[in-house]
Amino acid sequence: MRDRAVQLYDAFTHEHRDRRTLLRQMTALAGSAAAAEALILGIAASPAAAARIDPADKRLRADRWEGTIAGKPAAAYVASPVSGAKRRGTVIVIHENRGLTAHIQDVARRIALAGFDAAAPDFLAPQGGTPADEDAARTLIGSADYDLVIAQGLGFAERYRTRRGGTGKVGMVGFCWGGALVDRLAVAGGPAFAAGVSYYGPAPAPSEAAKVQTPLMLHYAGKDTRVAATGEPWAAALKAAGKPVEAFTYANVDHAFNNDTSAERYDKTAADLAWGRTIAFFHQHLDA
Numbered sequence: 330m331r332d333r334a335v336q337l338y339d340a341f342t343h344e345h346r347d348r349r350t351l352l353r354q355m356t357a358l359a360g361s362a363a364a365a366e367a368l369i370l371g372i373a374a375s376p377a378a379a380a381r382i383d384p385a386d387k388r389l390r391a392d393r394w395e396g397t398i399a400g401k402p403a404a405a406y407v408a409s410p411v412s413g414a415k416r417r418g419t420v421i422v423i424h425e426n427r428g429l430t431a432h433i434q435d436v437a438r439r440i441a442l443a444g445f446d447a448a449a450p451d452f453l454a455p456q457g458g459t460p461a462d463e464d465a466a467r468t469l470i471g472s473a474d475y476d477l478v479i480a481q482g483l484g485f486a487e488r489y490r491t492r493r494g495g496t497g498k499v500g501m502v503g504f505c506w507g508g509a510l511v512d513r514l515a516v517a518g519g520p521a522f523a524a525g526v527s528y529y530g531p532a533p534a535p536s537e538a539a540k541v542q543t544p545l546m547l548h549y550a551g552k553d554t555r556v557a558a559t560g561e562p563w564a565a566a567l568k569a570a571g572k573p574v575e576a577f578t579y580a581n582v583d584h585a586f587n588n589d590t591s592a593e594r595y596d597k598t599a600a601d602l603a604w605g606r607t608i609a610f611f612h613q614h615l616d617a
Contacts, residue, residue: 332552333358335583335594338372339555342426342467371593373463381589382438387411389441391434394448398484399477404454405485406434408441418498418523418615419489421482422449423507425588428459428466432590433504440502443608445615446495450485452478452510470506482514486521498615500524502607505585508548512563515543524614526607529556529584532563544573546610548603553584575610579603 334355341351355365384391391408406429409417420440424433429451440447453459455477456469486499501522503511508530515525516537526546545567549560557578564576579586579599586596587603 330358331593335372335552339584343555348464372591381435382442384434384438386438386442389438391438391441395454398488399480401455401477401481403450403481403484404429404458405448405450406437407446407448408434408437409446410441410444413444414617416494416496416617417444417446418496418500418611418617419446419448419492420611420615421485421489421499421501421522422447423482423501423503423510424449424452424459425504425585426467426470426506427463428453428470430459430463432588436502436504439604440611443611445500445611446489448485448489450481452481455481478510479513479517482510483518483521486514486518490521496615496617498523500526500611500615502526502528502611503530504528504587505530512545515541515545518543524611526610528587528603529553530560531556532559535562535566538563538566538570538572541567541570541572544610544614545575546607547574547576548587548607549576549578550582550584550586550599551578551580552582556584575606577603577606 337354352365356362359365388411389408390411394407395404397403422437429449433449437447437449451459453469460466490497490499499522501511508527511525511527512530512532516533520542522543525543528548529550547564567574582596582599583594585591585594587600589595
């Protein structure tokens with residue numbers, strides 16, 4: 330029942346089904362509306378569980394940046410360690426299809442504590458910014474100008490690649506929608522990014538692999554057949570084209586296994602292993 334519930338919720342969040350349909354399907358599965366609501370709450374991300382790293386942590390400087398990139402409004406949550414190397418690489422943290430949530434801000438703080446400058450753009454800024462309602466955020470993501478999203482992603486890379494005091498190296502990590510964007514920025518960006526890490530992101534056509542100049546690390550979930558249908562051919566095409574890529578599939582875990590705000594989908598063992606690999610990869614490619 331749990332696996333089927335996760336599949337239904339995944340369809341709801343990625344195929345833009347309405348909540349009434351989700352509740353009806355979950356009720357048929359669980360036997361009552363109350364049990365269905367409990368299932369949904371366990372699978373959905375909980376904002377209350379988002380802050381593993383206190384936003385006021387004394388080891389960090391964290392703030393919000395607002396400006397213009399690619400001629401349109403742009404915004405990002407930024408975090409940096411207060412001590413350590415004077416010259417640091419920057420990691421762009423790319424959100425899921427719910428926009429710049431408290432969880433993604435927390436991921437940016439984790440990146441900063443690992444020794445990097447972190448910037449988590451709000452790719453809904455041109456549409457007024459990420460709304461509090463997650464369903465509304467998903468609707469906005471679906472109507473976003475994807476050419477503008479790519480342009481702003483490359484603009485953020487240029488902003489941090491040329492900033493004073495950095496190493497001149499920019500990486501990116503993205504989750505779900507953001508994982509897909511990592512791959513597409515690697516296709517579009519040439520040498521703009523020194524490293525990219527995609528978590529369970531639906532992948533481009535294998536024919537695009539020849540354009541990639543960015544070293545990539547790809548994390549996939551064993552139960553996530555929807556993403557695997559594109560991710561496996563993508564990883565194979567990158568390897569066949571001689572591109573620098575490391576691809577890992579974590580057995581018996583769900584899509585979004587890294588998101589520790591989702592009690593039913595989070596898998597600590599897989600998440601910790603993938604995170605350790607991610608941070609080592611960034612140090613390999615971004616350090617001075």
